[in-house]
Amino acid sequence: MAREKWASKLGFMLAAMGSAVGLGNIWRFSYVAGENGGGAFLILYLGFVFLIGIPVLLAEFSIGRQGQSDVVGSYKELAPNKPWYLAGFMGIASSFLILGFYSVVAGWSLYYFWNYINGSFWTIPDAGYGATFEGLISNTTTPLFWHGLFMVLTILVVLTGIKKGIEKASKVFMPTLAVLLVLLAIYSVTLEGAGEGLRFLFQPNWAKIDSGVILAALGQAFFSLSLGMGAMMTYGSYLPKSESLPSATVGIGIMDTVFAIVAGIVIFPAVYAFDISASSGPPLVFITLPGIFAQMPFGSIVGLLFFFLLSIAALSSAISILEVPVAYFMRRFKWSRRFSSIFIGVIMYFLGVVVSLGFGVWSGVTPIGDLGILDSMDYVASNILLPLGGLAIALFVGWQWSVKEALSASDMTNLGVRYVWLGIIKFLAPIFIVLIFLQSIGIIG
Numbered sequence: 001m002a003r004e005k006w007a008s009k010l011g012f013m014l015a016a017m018g019s020a021v022g023l024g025n026i027w028r029f030s031y032v033a034g035e036n037g038g039g040a041f042l043i044l045y046l047g048f049v050f051l052i053g054i055p056v057l058l059a060e061f062s063i064g065r066q067g068q069s070d071v072v073g074s075y076k077e078l079a080p081n082k083p084w085y086l087a088g089f090m091g092i093a094s095s096f097l098i099l100g101f102y103s104v105v106a107g108w109s110l111y112y113f114w115n116y117i118n119g120s121f122w123t124i125p126d127a128g129y130g131a132t133f134e135g136l137i138s139n140t141t142t143p144l145f146w147h148g149l150f151m152v153l154t155i156l157v158v159l160t161g162i163k164k165g166i167e168k169a170s171k172v173f174m175p176t177l178a179v180l181l182v183l184l185a186i187y188s189v190t191l192e193g194a195g196e197g198l199r200f201l202f203q204p205n206w207a208k209i210d211s212g213v214i215l216a217a218l219g220q221a222f223f224s225l226s227l228g229m230g231a232m233m234t235y236g237s238y239l240p241k242s243e244s245l246p247s248a249t250v251g252i253g254i255m256d257t258v259f260a261i262v263a264g265i266v267i268f269p270a271v272y273a274f275d276i277s278a279s280s281g282p283p284l285v286f287i288t289l290p291g292i293f294a295q296m297p298f299g300s301i302v303g304l305l306f307f308f309l310l311s312i313a314a315l316s317s318a319i320s321i322l323e324v325p326v327a328y329f330m331r332r333f334k335w336s337r338r339f340s341s342i343f344i345g346v347i348m349y350f351l352g353v354v355v356s357l358g359f360g361v362w363s364g365v366t367p368i369g370d371l372g373i374l375d376s377m378d379y380v381a382s383n384i385l386l387p388l389g390g391l392a393i394a395l396f397v398g399w400q401w402s403v404k405e406a407l408s409a410s411d412m413t414n415l416g417v418r419y420v421w422l423g424i425i426k427f428l429a430p431i432f433i434v435l436i437f438l439q440s441i442g443i444i445g
């Protein structure tokens with residue numbers, strides 16, 4: 001059977017943007033920025049996006065488009081009998097870890113959407129939004145239902161195939177989410193105490209920077225760009241060789257970053273206005289946003305729309321994560337798309353069950369240090385596996401390929417910045433990633 005292809009370059013762009021923009025920009029960006037001191041984290045994150053993220057993203061797309069296969073197959077195709085494909089298995093492992101918790105958080109978002117439909121969240125619940133949220137996530141069954149529903153939706157989109165499902169889902173809702181976020185940001189900065197929130201987000205306090213903050217900023221850049229796990233490689237592989245990559249890559253990177261910053265402008269003023277701790281961790285947006293909606297005009301409708309769009313954004317990201325192992329298993333074991341999506345989706349659902357129980361009956365379980373189950377899986381995937389995946393991508397394009405091959409595979413041959421890009425891919429990105437790792441395990445100071 002011929003491999004599937006995007007219907008158009010626009011379809012590819014929208015799907016790749018749909019992959020990048022998701023819970024990472026709103027939910028994860030805010031709480032990771034909040035936990036890591038705000039302004040200084042933001043600057044590091046921006047630095048990593050532009051210096052490492054976008055250049056490596058171009059490299060990842062190039063490998064996929066050139067290899068015309070999944071994350072393992074593309075490496076094997078391009079460098080047979082070399083161990084590069086092992087990086088592909090790392091990508092598959094990251095996809096399991098990430099979707100395992102991503103779908104749980106997306107389930108929370110669906111639950112909020114439902115509560116704005118049925119009216120329960122229109123007014124502040126007696127216990128307050130904070131305690132209500134804690135009540136939800138520590139419950140054994142409710143979150144599992146919503147997490148399951150989200151996984152079913154994800155599987156359905158993935159099993160309808162690349163063009164029909166993914167392209168259509170990506171096309172409609174992203175611009176609406178962008179407009180809504182900008183409106184919310186405008187409202188949020190008028191809240192009393194907003195100034196302090198904006199200072200937290202934009203005024204760097206360099207004293208806050210340590211190796212943990214640097215690693216967190218790197219991990220956030222990779223997570224948010226869907227980089228290093230093979231999602232973008234797989235999407236790139238559905239692109240015909242005739243389409244040009246650099247402008248699409250830069251567009252996707254900038255757009256993803258703008259979404260995160262605008263989300264920060266929505267969240268942090270409200271964090272200070274409502275006296276919520278910026279370092280509340282994963283619950284942060286779920287306790288902050290309903291507070292904004294409760295006091296703004298037409299807040300119930302805005303809340304309903306917001307959680308609908310957030311769930312859709314999460315869905316268009318989740319399908320790109322599920323696509324990584326699905327594409328691999330389809331090729332490797334000749335499974336149908338239908339069987340592959342369902343089988344892998346179900347395994348991921350059960351991983352998510354563990355994550356969800358980690359907020360309730362298993363809340364005492366801390367696999368890594370004092371990190372709970374979600375945070376531990378996220379740490380391994382985002383701060384370790386994704387940057388390692390990125391390292392492999394950079395080394396592959398920079399050193400396995402000749403200069404000529406690398407430039408032609410990435411459509412950079414005629415661009416003035418080609419040697420800057422190549423310099424980043426060959427030297428700067430690998431060196432940075434290695435140094436950050438060495439620093440975070442305490443080998444260098």
Ligand code: VAL
Nearest residue numbers: 022023024224226317
């Ligand atoms: N990049 C997405 C996000 O930021 C996913 C695929 C991790 O939510």
